[in-house]
Amino acid sequence: MILLRFTKEEKSWMLYDCANSAYSLIIVTAVLPVYFKYVAGNAGISEQDTTAYWGYVSSFSTLIISILAPIFGTMGDYMGNKKKYFTWSFLIGAVMTVGLTFVPTSQWQWLLVIYTLSHFGYQAANLFYDAFITDITQNNRNDMVSSYGFGIGYIGSASLFIVVMILIVTSGFNLVSSTTAIRISFSLTAVWWIIFSLPFLKNVHQNFGVQPVPNPVKESIHRIFKTMKKIRHYKQVVIFMIAYFFFIDGVDTIITMSTAFGVDMGVSTNSLLLILLVLNVVAFPCTIVYGKMARKFGTKKVLLFAIFVYTMICIYAIFMKTVLDFWILGILVGSSQGGIQALSRSYFARIIPKNQANEFFGFYNIFGKFSAVIGPLLFSITTQLTGHSQLGIASLVVLFILGAIFLLRTKEINSNETDMEING
Numbered sequence: 001m002i003l004l005r006f007t008k009e010e011k012s013w014m015l016y017d018c019a020n021s022a023y024s025l026i027i028v029t030a031v032l033p034v035y036f037k038y039v040a041g042n043a044g045i046s047e048q049d050t051t052a053y054w055g056y057v058s059s060f061s062t063l064i065i066s067i068l069a070p071i072f073g074t075m076g077d078y079m080g081n082k083k084k085y086f087t088w089s090f091l092i093g094a095v096m097t098v099g100l101t102f103v104p105t106s107q108w109q110w111l112l113v114i115y116t117l118s119h120f121g122y123q124a125a126n127l128f129y130d131a132f133i134t135d136i137t138q139n140n141r142n143d144m145v146s147s148y149g150f151g152i153g154y155i156g157s158a159s160l161f162i163v164v165m166i167l168i169v170t171s172g173f174n175l176v177s178s179t180t181a182i183r184i185s186f187s188l189t190a191v192w193w194i195i196f197s198l199p200f201l202k203n204v205h206q207n208f209g210v211q212p213v214p215n216p217v218k219e220s221i222h223r224i225f226k227t228m229k230k231i232r233h234y235k236q237v238v239i240f241m242i243a244y245f246f247f248i249d250g251v252d253t254i255i256t257m258s259t260a261f262g263v264d265m266g267v268s269t270n271s272l273l274l275i276l277l278v279l280n281v282v283a284f285p286c287t288i289v290y291g292k293m294a295r296k297f298g299t300k301k302v303l304l305f306a307i308f309v310y311t312m313i314c315i316y317a318i319f320m321k322t323v324l325d326f327w328i329l330g331i332l333v334g335s336s337q338g339g340i341q342a343l344s345r346s347y348f349a350r351i352i353p354k355n356q357a358n359e360f361f362g363f364y365n366i367f368g369k370f371s372a373v374i375g376p377l378l379f380s381i382t383t384q385l386t387g388h389s390q391l392g393i394a395s396l397v398v399l400f401i402l403g404a405i406f407l408l409r410t411k412e413i414n415s416n417e418t419d420m421e422i423n424g
Helices: 008-042 047-076 081-100 108-131 139-169 178-195 198-203 216-233 235-264 269-297 299-317 323-351 354-386 389-394 397-407 419-423
Strands: none
Touching: 008 047, 008 081, 008 108, 008 139, 008 178, 008 198, 008 235, 008 269, 047 081, 047 108, 047 216, 047 235, 047 354, 081 108, 081 178, 108 354, 139 178, 139 269, 139 323, 216 354, 235 269, 235 299, 235 323, 235 354, 235 389, 235 397, 269 299, 269 323, 299 323, 299 389, 299 397, 323 354, 354 389, 354 397
């Protein structure tokens, strides 16, 4: 019933959130990090070092896409390219995710290599996917479409997560070992990803862009430098991207490092999986509420509220001692995780020129993803120096404070303003 109010294109676009959210939950956040710590731990690597290695690899895979994002984004703006590049990116991610199933349990290094490749495809596909929001809906519907997309993503990922939990806890109904069940869950995630991408591939099309040229790579690089020279004309875009650089880094780091953090606190695998499931269930209605709040109070104000919640999360982490504390932290994260991501995407889509959406979302990604190199490094270094993961989480508070400072310098926008009026 929820989807009845949306167009076919909007529904198909939102369903991809259902596809990629499963990867984010199971591969990035819940199952693979715990599995990696188990495999690396059996090889004699300490808990703190396995947590740090996971952080370093997350930073490295993000660094690769961060460097390439502006070129990918600019090339995607040529008519006919955006969907083609999206398709190749998501297929690379899905195939490499299947590949995780076949890495021997003794080869923890190869597990990190295959994960890096799958994460690259996942992030590259998201670059093009995010930019498609300007093709499938109008400015006055951006907050609603983006929020419902994230909300549906949480429900979808939670549904697959339940299946994966049952598979792991029962060891495939006692048909396989628990380790094999975990490895099978990687392939299930890839299949889910592909199935829920099919409506997008069929119904979503590029409506805005620039005309193709004979040498797209050379021209794309030229366009990047040309846009950088003209960036002063897009003042609100620049200020928002700086704010986004900081606060989304904190958000992404908490997502990426949460399970490793939980293991270090002594939370059992089953409890950790259950907490992450509840987090996703909580996130669905909260993300929708954030979208409705943005319509009533304005997107900027609601984003500032989300940053405040995350600041409290970082401070609370200092005092965490029990599993109950981790439950509370997980629910707090679930209350704002989807909202801050959805409204950031919709706010940015409103302040950029539509025919250059992919180019600008390339910069959006380089600010968002390049910043994610800093967060895991900050977390990992603080954890190693202090020996306490809680202080690693607490160190991220500086990112949210800086994000809020710059966001306060942006202006509240109305859905009827053009990008030139907003940035004028």
